[in-house]
Amino acid sequence: MSAADNELGSLHWYLSALQYIDVGITIVDTDFKIQLWNSFMENHSGLRPDQVLEQNLFEKFGNIDEGFLRQQADAVFTLKSKAYIHWETHPYLFLFKSPHPISGHSEYMYQNITLMPLSAPNGVITHMAIMLYDVTDKALLSSKLEALQGS
Amino acid sequence: MSENALPVVICDDSLMARKQMARALKNWHVDISFAENGEEALTAIEAGKADMLFLDLNMPVMDGYETLEHIRARDLQCLVIVVSGDIQAEAQQRVKELGALEFIKKPIDGDILSGILRDYGLLHELEGQANSSAAPQISEAELSLANFCQEVSNVAMGRAVELLSKVMKAFINMPIPNVKQINYAQFVEYVEQHRQSQHYLVSQSFMTRGVAGEVIVAYPGDSAVRLAGLMQRDEQTIAKDLVLDVTNLLSGAFLRALGEQIDMDFIDMPPMIIARQQSYDQKKPQWQKALCIELNYEIEEYELECHLQLILTEDSLPVFEERARFMS
Numbered sequence: 001m002s003a004a005d006n007e008l009g010s011l012h013w014y015l016s017a018l019q020y021i022d023v024g025i026t027i028v029d030t031d032f033k034i035q036l037w038n039s040f041m042e043n044h045s046g047l048r049p050d051q052v053l054e055q056n057l058f059e060k061f062g063n064i065d066e067g068f069l070r071q072q073a074d075a076v077f078t079l080k081s082k083a084y085i086h087w088e089t090h091p092y093l094f095l096f097k098s099p100h101p102i103s104g105h106s107e108y109m110y111q112n113i114t115l116m117p118l119s120a121p122n123g124v125i126t127h128m129a130i131m132l133y134d135v136t137d138k139a140l141l142s143s144k145l146e147a148l149q150g151s
Numbered sequence: 152m153s154e155n156a157l158p159v160v161i162c163d164d165s166l167m168a169r170k171q172m173a174r175a176l177k178n179w180h181v182d183i184s185f186a187e188n189g190e191e192a193l194t195a196i197e198a199g200k201a202d203m204l205f206l207d208l209n210m211p212v213m214d215g216y217e218t219l220e221h222i223r224a225r226d227l228q229c230l231v232i233v234v235s236g237d238i239q240a241e242a243q244q245r246v247k248e249l250g251a252l253e254f255i256k257k258p259i260d261g262d263i264l265s266g267i268l269r270d271y272g273l274l275h276e277l278e279g280q281a282n283s284s285a286a287p288q289i290s291e292a293e294l295s296l297a298n299f300c301q302e303v304s305n306v307a308m309g310r311a312v313e314l315l316s317k318v319m320k321a322f323i324n325m326p327i328p329n330v331k332q333i334n335y336a337q338f339v340e341y342v343e344q345h346r347q348s349q350h351y352l353v354s355q356s357f358m359t360r361g362v363a364g365e366v367i368v369a370y371p372g373d374s375a376v377r378l379a380g381l382m383q384r385d386e387q388t389i390a391k392d393l394v395l396d397v398t399n400l401l402s403g404a405f406l407r408a409l410g411e412q413i414d415m416d417f418i419d420m421p422p423m424i425i426a427r428q429q430s431y432d433q434k435k436p437q438w439q440k441a442l443c444i445e446l447n448y449e450i451e452e453y454e455l456e457c458h459l460q461l462i463l464t465e466d467s468l469p470v471f472e473e474r475a476r477f478m479s
Contacts, residue, residue, distance in 0.1 A: 022420070043418050046361040101464045102338065102365040102441065103354045103425050 024094070024111075024132030027118065030077060032057040035127060044096040044109065063095050076115045076128050085113035087135050099134055110139035156182040160201035162192035162218070163234070164210040164327075167302035168257065172205055172234065175259045179268065189213030193221055196229045206251070208235040208242065209305065209327050219249035232267070234259065236309025237325045239316050257306045258412070296442070296468065297330045299475035304328035304444050307408035314404050319381055324449040333443045333462070335436035341460075342425065345369050351390070353398040355422040357406055359415045362467040364441070366402035367425075369458045370394050377453045391424060398422045401448060401459055409461075413474045440465055 018025060019039050027036035034057055037049045045052075047060075058066045068090075072083045085093060087110040096109040112135050118127040159181040161172045169185050176183065184200045186192040188210045195201050204222075208215035215233060222229060233246045236257040243254045253267050305328060312323045345352050349372035354365050370378070375390035378397055382388075399422050406417045444461040463471065 020418070039418065042360060043358045048360060097363065097464075097466075098437075099420060100354065100356050100365060101363050101438070102462045103342070103367065105431075105437065107437070 022134070024130075024134075026057075026130040026132070027127050028057055028130065029127050032073075034060070041094075041132070044099075045094065061094060064093060065090075069093070072115055073128055076117045077125050080117045080119070080125055082117070083115040085111075085115070087112055087139050091139070093130070094132065099136055104136070105140055106136055109134055110136045156180050157202050158182050158184070158200045159203045159205070160184050160186055160192055160195045161205045162186040162189065162195075162210075162215075163205075163207035164188060165207070165302040165305060166298050168207065168234075168305070171259050175261045175264050178265075187212075189215065189218030189221070192218055193225075193227075196222070196227050201229050203230045203232070205232050205234050208233060208237050208246070209325055211327065216245065216249065219246060219251060223250050230271075236306040238309050238313045239322065239325075241316075241322055242325075257309065296472050296475055300330045300442065300444055300471070301328060303409060303412050304330065304446075306412055307405055308446065310408035310411075311401075311404035314408075315400060318400065319450070320383075321381060321450050321452045324451065326446045326448060329445040331443050331445065332440055334440050335438055338441070338462070339431040342431065348372075351394045352425040353394050353422050354425050355398055355402045355419055357402075357417045357419040359410070359417050361470045362415065362417075362463065364461065364463040364467060366398070366406065366419075367460045367462065368394075368398045368401060370397070371456070374455060374457075377455050381450060381453045381455060394424065395422050397457070401457065402461075405446070405459070405461065413471075415474075438465065442468060442471075 021038070022040065024040040024044065025036065025038040026034060026041055028034055033054055034052050035054075037047075037052050042048060052060055058064055058069075072085065075081060075083050090113075092108055092111045093113050094111070096111075098104040098106045099109055112133040114131040114133075116129040116131060117125045118129055120126045157180060159176065161169050161176075161183060162185075163169050163172065164187050173183055173185075181203075182200075184195050186195050189206075190213045192201070192204060192206065193213075196204065206215045206218060213221075215235065219231060219233075221227075222231065231251045232253045232255060233251045234255045234257060235242065235246075238256045246254060252271070255263060255267065308325060308328055312325050316323050342352060351370040351372065351374075353368050353370070355368075356365050357363070375388075375393055376386055378390075378393040379386050379388050382393060382396060384393065399419075402422070403419065406419060409415075410417045442463045442465075444463075446459045446461075448457045448459060449455070
């Protein structure tokens with residue numbers, strides 16, 4: 001096996017890991033056109049990549065608060081820094097059903113979101129990654145704790 | 152119907168399986184009757200309707216093994232080809248010892264079937280024309296979602312059990328999956344009952360595009376030592392670790408096999424013990440109805456019995472219905 005084959009091989013693992021990781025990964029360009037939609041997003045939304053790629057994020061997902069996300073994204077694109085959205089103030093960005101649809105106690109998935117700048121080889125920020133973490137269990141636990149403290 | 156067609160009985164409790172087999176035989180010169188269990192098959196053989204019998208193994212009333220024993224005991228003249236989803240080596244060996252001629256795995260592959268029939272020189276192939284008189288018609292409406300789930304579960308079960316028996320190095324009695332509809336109150340009652348009787352309840356969520364659900368497995372509270380034996384672990388292994396690991400194996404093997412058949416790639420999440428302190432609010436149901444595929448894994452060697460339920464959300468059912476129409 002040549003070095004190039006090796007590199008191709010590891011690129012393949014690398015991409016597979018990103019594809020199947022237990023974290024939602026969406027990548028949009030500066031016009032909020034969806035450029036990448038990993039398997040987590042596909043499975044929880046029920047939408048295949050070919051149904052969302054090259055589509056505008058806000059047109060495809062009408063319940064996303066556009067003004068709010070644009071504001072957050074502005075910082076990402078201009079300051080090249082990450083931005084965070086926390087479940088306590090914004091329970092979800094994408095309205096997904098509960099990850100435990102039978103035994104769970106919530107109707108939807110609580111989410112923490114990290115917005116990450118992605119640069120082209122020349123250093124210009126051309127894309128933004130939207131990383132979505134499922135924090136439903138944590139959210140339910142802490143609301144239960146609060147209820148206990150309140151009683 | 153032509154005079155010299157070979158009388159053949161297809162014996163399977165699943166309508167879909169009977170239909171698939173009948174279709175696989177459409178280019179052969181046969182006269183097909185159906186039986187839903189071993190008893191019906193024996194009656195048909197005695198009535199002269201079966202020079203050849205295609206026999207499933209896991210059936211209610213009388214299973215395939217018993218049927219083979221009866222055929223031998225009564226010295227019935229009938230060639231038996233076992234068609235089963237249970238493809239554990241031990242099952243194959245058992246049926247051959249009981250006098251079966253061949254073993255074909257489900258789902259039926261027409262080429263493999265034709266190869267066997269030709270090898271034995273048993274049947275004459277029809278020249279270029281379909282045998283329209285062969286199969287009694289089965290109406291499409293009968294092939295409901297439950298039927299579909301039953302059959303794909305049967306086949307999935309066979310594959311899962313074969314893999315599990317290799318990993319666990321023990322023979323697993325192949326359960327007959329039971330498909331039923333359940334509502335929230337029934338689910339809550341199940342959970343509460345098992346909590347009161349000190350069972351471990353483990354849940355593993357799974358999903359794929361448009362389909363979601365959970366696999367829920369119940370273990371008797373005192374099964375830790377036996378589970379440790381089964382998993383070839385130290386007896387000191389923490390019970391929670393064992394039930395989580397075994398759940399991951401049982402549900403993983405079944406989900407993978409189910410997914411292969413219906414062409415869906417299920418993604419599963421880490422299993423978790425359904426926490427004891429969480430109680431369900433019956434007055435505020437989280438969901439209305441769901442489809443439940445229920446299995447009882449029995450591993451005699453370790454005196455183990457685990458109850459597994461694969462529960463699909465109501466939203467998932469239309470996707471399954473579409474698959475059922477597409478595949479049957």
